[in-house]
Ligand SMILES: Cc1ncc(C[n+]2csc(CCOP(=O)(O)OP(=O)(O)O)c2C)c(N)n1
């Protein structure tokens with residue numbers, strides 16, 4: 001026992017001597033010398049066989065020393081008052097909403113933990129944008145929306161009625177959306193953030209796109225920042241950390257993450273058995289970020305200053321988060337016993353402090369001075385992005401009603417006593433008699449708080465969040481880039497992918513539009529035959545090209561340049577989508593009509609990054625998503641994971657996504673031209689999804705008068721040679737399957753005497769949207785002459801049977817059956833793809849010419865126009881196996 005004690009004392013003395021030596025070097029030669037010395041010591045230790053465990057984190061204390069903190073520039077007292085009022089109103093709007101409509105939901109505890117982080121930013125850092133200048137772009141944590149509304153209420157930008165109608169958007173007088181949604185509040189919210197993980201990803205690519213605009217000379221250099229306020233639980237989403245190395249590689253010092261580390265997510269602790277702050281620090285430092293930890297408030301400074309042996313810091317580092325969380329809900333005596341009680345020296349350190357004092361020791365994320373110091377350092381930091389890891393308490397101020405409790409995320413109701421306690425704690429002047437109704441409180445405009453609040457925002461350029469379109473529409477698109485496609489390609493075979501690339505190439509050369517085009521590719525340029533663009537416009541790289549490319553002596557060498565135009569994203573559809581969003585919203589965020597074209601493997605689009613596409617829709621993004629190598633049977637060889645028969649169906653639910661599946665060059669040209677007109681001249685908040693394929697065939701010339709049909713979704717491509725024939729059919733194809741419909745037309749006429757019209761369906765979604773809109777109008781206006789859908793108008797007077805064939809699931813053609821004069825037969829490619837050639841795939845999925853022809857014959861038999869026996873023979877003649885397995889089941 002005595003030996004052990006001696007050893008401990010010896011160790012303590014030894015440690016102290018080393019510390020003193022280090023202090024001596026620090027004071028005489030500065031921190032650089034200390035760094036070198038420690039590095040040398042490490043090498044020395046390793047040479048002597050001491051293995052040092054790898055650790056990318058630093059001690060569990062604030063990154064900024066108390067002695068290095070700047071003075072606080074504002075009125076702490078007025079800011080505290082303002083923050084308290086916002087806290088109250090944010091809480092009250094949720095409580096009231098749930099009193100009036102039980103179950104309507106809302107969140108109190110997220111903002112309660114984030115209030116200081118947000119208020120210091122609002123009062124001192126976040127710049128608004130004006131008509132002629134950009135501000136900061138701020139991604140607010142989605143669940144903290146009540147606090148953002150409550151501030152806007154004080155600012156006079158949101159009425160009391162709207163506040164009362166939180167989560168009641170359909171009420172008379174309008175309401176407020178639950179979370180940030182630019183679609184629903186287009187003058188207010190800029191960024192939808194509530195799908196966890198998307199906002200950190202989008203913020204990174206937004207900051208990167210801001211550099212892109214500056215490096216290309218489209219926008220003056222600016223000191224403005226992209227701020228993302230995030231949850232610590234949110235950091236578990238793969239998207240949250242997925243692009244952090246890019247942010248460092250691109251030296252995005254215009255980017256600041258603020259992670260609200262309240263140690264809790266929805267169900268419980270983020271890392272009960274670990275330390276989320278340390279874990280995130282290691283991840284971000286490892287990725288090359290500037291990490292600023294804001295863990296302890298000013299109250300802790302004297303304790304840390306007296307921690308000569310580092311025992312307190314060590315104790316801070318060893319307590320797991322589940323335990324730390326508990327300190328927030330327990331009395332000071334518990335903290336004394338459990339935290340300081342681990343070492344007698346620590347007990348001694350706080351012997352002079354009361355239990356109440358220990359309970360109130362404030363954490364860093366609730367201390368404006370600490371938060372201000374961190375933000376200032378972040379804003380001034382150069383050369384890499386910054387992440388601030390700020391320790392807070394979830395549900396701060398809710399007391400028994402949920403402060404630090406595991407149930408706090410879901411807490412929406414406070415009883416009268418809890419409301420009173422909250423009111424008293426934050427000094428809100430509401431009488432006991434009124435408090436049960438949780439009334440909103442807004443001080444008079446002339447009060448010092450309100451004057452201060454307005455002054456601070458004026459100094460920072462105005463209010464935010466605030467969104468609006470900030471640039472003039474473009475003139476209608478020029479004809480020239482699109483004209484050649486109407487002529488067809490003669491005998492020359494090409495693919496719609498080739499045509500899409502040619503359109504983009506020509507647009508890049510256009511004197512007006514050229515500089516606005518933003519080609520985005522996730523490492524598929526060669527797949528799509530786009531490598532000529534490397535040379536033509538260059539690949540964007542913030543650092544230019546620091547090496548001689550291996551193919552420098554070839555014509556199409558891999559050219560990176562600081563003013564390069566292509567965003568070559570590498571293998572990240574999610575990142576590419578985030579770039580697409582940044583470029584497609586520049587009309588609102590920067591007042592520039594950039595026109596993104598994002599080309600990708602169609603299977604890895606709506607299916608893989610569907611939620612980002614949903615966010616793009618919410619954000620009123622404009623641009624073209626080009627789904628390459630599309631079609632379940634058109635992409636030969638690649639098989640189950642690559643062959644896309646799904647994406648067009650997945651495009652249906654996105655309300656403002658206009659989807660097309662063109663077959664021919666002139667269709668594609670008409671669609672892109674009209675898209676530019678609608679989005680950038682007419683300023684419609686839509687975006688486009690257009691699939692292209694890699695099957696080559698001669699592109700026909702554009703028939704006269706089909707443009708309207710192309711855009712509406714269908715037109716008559718090739719009528720039957722004898723429209724008066726007895727046996728009549730109508731075959732409908734889209735994408736590459738249109739050629740199968742044409743082949744079936746010939747088969748039917750030559751071998752079975754059936755005369756078929758062939759129609760091109762460029763968009764099932766357009767036809768479906770039109771049909772349902774007409775249905776709706778007719779349903780609500782039964783006494784008026786019915787309106788007619790485009791399908792109905794095209795087909796009303798037709799005779800014969802109808803067969804629709806798609807390279808996508810049958811649900812697409814099925815979706816428009818209702819508008820046909822008689823029920824059509826729908827063929828599609830439901831099921832898993834196969835590695836095979838096109839002919840075999842089309843036979844297997846029953847969408848080839850023979851199957852289309854057989855379907856027409858079968859339909860004629862069903863209408864008693866043909867003998868069933870004749871059709872059975874025809875099936876054999878066509879080489880089809882009636883007993884082949886159903887492709888959806890195998
Ligand atoms: C993609 C996604 N999954 C789940 C949710 C549901 N959800 C909303 S908030 C939340 C917990 C958030 O915890 P954290 O990020 O730590 O934020 P805090 O409220 O603690 O600040 C969850 C799971 C969501 N909004 N988005």
Ligand SMILES: [Mg+2]
Pocket residue numbers: 231232233234260261262263264265270394
């Ligand atoms: Mg949290």
